[in-house]
Amino acid sequence: MAVFATSDDFYAVMQVIFDRLIADPGATKDFQSRKMIVRIKGTDPDVEIWLNGKTNPIQASIGPQPGRADLDLLLAVDLLHRILTDQESLRAAFMDGRLKVSGNVFRAMQLADLFRKIEAIYPDVMREQGYAV
Template identity: 25%
Template sequence: MGVFKDADQLYELLGGLFDELTSDENIAEKFAKSALIIHFNYTDPDAEIWLDASQQDPENLVVITGPAEGITAEVEMSMKADIAHQFWLGNVNLMVALTRKQIVAKGPIPKIMKLLPVLKPAYVVYRQMLEDKGLGDMITEK
């Protein structure tokens, strides 16, 4: 069994993280400029999360947990949910994970890579969110 007990817990934690990040003024502004629609496909458990910055408006970023109708992603990121969890803890290097096929990306990789420095605060936010929810046992180190 993976780190998430089910898709609902994944949506609560990773969806909650994305909600938190899109409400951060600095992150929201930079993500909005990307104009990307990113679709995260997870396995173990099966789940999906969409991030939509197509309006290029930091006040109008959309996070969708679950299937989304009528949206076409510019970037598709597929991975086991455990890899996503480890990434947001700061334990997985994106380039290494892409090379090892732990994460499979389709779309403009350079655009994704440009967002990485903006996401550095997310590692702290995710760890704190887990602690706040009494899930500190889910926090692991590299």
């Protein structure tokens, strides 16, 4: 059974996470210094998150957006959940093809700090939203 029944369920959790990160400029400083736009596309359910590090503060947009990203990540939402709860390795998911990257792969590695920041608050936000973690 999928962690999130609908895209709206996923978006509700992610909105809280990015609202908190954006409220703390130190949390997104490294990502912002990379000056890139990242689109994270998830499947089952189909979701999109756009992160714009070219703005101050960064912008997180939920759902499909017009335009082009510098870097696209594609993965199953349940895999993202397992990565953010430290049940799976981001690196292993990339190496075995479960995480697909379009764009400069070296830029994808620059997202490590942002993923660590998300991992740090994700379990608490999930619990606050009524999910078992």
